[in-house]
Amino acid sequence: MTLTDAAVRPGSGPRLVGGFDVEQVRRDFPVLARTVHGDRPLVYLDSAATSQKPLAVLDAERTYYELHNANVHRGIHVLAEEATGLYEASRDKVAAFIGAGDRREVVFTKNSSEALNLVAYAMSNAGAAGAEAERFRVGPGDEIVVTEMEHHSNLVPWQMLARRTGATLRWIGLTDDGRLDLSNLDSIITERAKVVAFVHQSNILGTINPVAQVVARAREVGALTVLDGSQSVPHNPVDVTELGVDFLAFTGHKMCAPTGVGVLWGRYELLGVMPPFLGGGEMIELVTMEGSTYAAPPHRFEAGTPMIAQVVGLGAAVDYLTALGMPAVAEHEHAVTAYALDAFAEVPGLRIIGPPAADARGGAISFVLHEDDGRPIHPHDVGQILDERGIAVRVGHHCARPVCLRFGVPATTRASFHLYTTTGEVDALVEGLHGVRRFFLR
Structure with a gap:
């Protein structure tokens, strides 16, 4: 046929x-x-x-609740150990699915929007962090670069960061056929750029962007790169090593997984010095009344009880897509x-x-x-x-x-x-x- x-x-x-x-x-x-x-x-x-x-995803989530429901990481009883095992097994599956070399580079979030906000707010918090967070500090005179085809989730957080810090927001325009206009790329991404955030595959235009060209220019000026993979990871083979970006965000509900779960992948050397976004349980190392220190990644960025059943469902979705x-x-x-x-x-x-x-x-x-x-x-x-x-x-x-x-x-x-x-x-x-x-x- x-x-x-x-x-x-x-x-x-x-x-x-x-x-x-x-x-x-x-x-x-x-x-x-x-x-x-x-x-x-x-x-x-x-x-x-x-x-x-x-069905494989629906069954995985239901089975978790029927047989393994417990909080993760700190419990010592059998259900807690089973739940933790299922949760962390999904981290391994996601890491393999996107070609991550280190499972600690996979941070679970609620969705792509939270993943992108995590990076933007971490850059806001860098002003009060130690010298190790220098690469994330943004202020007046710095520039944040996006594109005209961004989903609001990869535009509004950077607009907000610019307002909070006094940085300038710039963007790459579009051609008449819906592709990035890269004719003036060098004048848009300048030595003042601290971060370049752009979409891999547009949710409205369908355009698949030339990641390598944008990343190469960002590297020339020392800017961080944040890629929105919400529409690419569910539909195409994606390897973060080949992409060469610093951060990748994507969401489970667009890749046959449950709603309420997403992923931020980041280079471990960056996650290790990036300030946290949310404070609370799970993300701490030591707490006193005078102050706190933070856990190593990825737990530094997973405050509170996570979306355990949804993460288990995400792991089942990865298995399903991998099998196909x-x-x-x-x-x-x-x-x-x-x-x-x-x-x-x-x-x-x-x-x-x-x-x-x-x-x-x-x-x-x-x-x-x-x-x-x-x-x-x-x-x-x-x-x-x-x-x-x-x-x-x-x-x-x-x-x-x-x-x-x-x-x-x-x-x-x-x-x-x-x-x-x-x-x-x-x-x-x-x-x-x-x-x-x-x-x-x-």
Whole structure:
């Protein structure tokens, strides 16, 4: 079967794109078999917002609560030891999954947003830390560099850091086809830059950024690099050694894991001198009434009782993705994305916001739909009509409002894919978009 042979039904499409059987994969995700609005099959095309969860993850989290529930690290009874073992085993799995050389470089957080805020607030706290934290100190005259395509979670924390410290925020702009404009990279990332924070794969444009080029320039000027991997780690093989960044943030709920768990990876030599973000239990070494000293990483950054069951579920998700093979996942999603881009080209009045071709882009496609007379159809109307057909897409600015401002649109409709998406679902979406345009015929 070829990519163009799929019928218009959610479960149809090539069975062995990327080396795994898509139909078998879909059977691992109970929600994909349900119907909505009566008897309409669910067509779930909102994976950039959150992925669905396979049975292996649901079972792992339930089994933890049924058989092993206890707090971690300090208990000496059997349940505490089992819970600690499961929690720390997930740290080992995550470290291997992203190519980290040291398990102590994996810090568990609630999500990517908390991971990114952790670094930004640590840089705020560096002003009151010892000489070892000098590399994290930011003040007037220093610069913080981001890009115009950032998710708010990798923009607002740096805006806040600039306001707190008096540093200047600068950003790399976008080309008309939704890629980073690197023509003036050397003048944007200057010797005054202390940190360069940028997204690996855009959640709104789908663009996969040239990490090596940005990192090389940041290294030339001695700036720290923080990479938002929320949309890349769930979909592509990622190796932190190859990336060469200093910090990487990603979240579990977009990679088939539970909500409420994320990861900050950082070079151990940096984590070892970085001030903590939160204070409390677990992150201390010694406490007196006069002051405290802090535990070594990663526990320095995991204050309080952690999200134990969710971390266990994250470990199960890593096992699931590893068994499929991330190269196979990436190949499958690339094929579905290329198929969708070709199919969208046949929809009159559809304007893609972002790269129009599948090269160096992921499976999040944002677009604006127009009537025959050229008037845009509001994305909320598009999303509502598609939902009536059982098709779940995302509408709005996708927590990336500066991108919408850059392209002169108030919002977009976004279809986003994952390892369980079929070309049949893309066909259902295309048929639905034709239906939206028919609804607005004047």
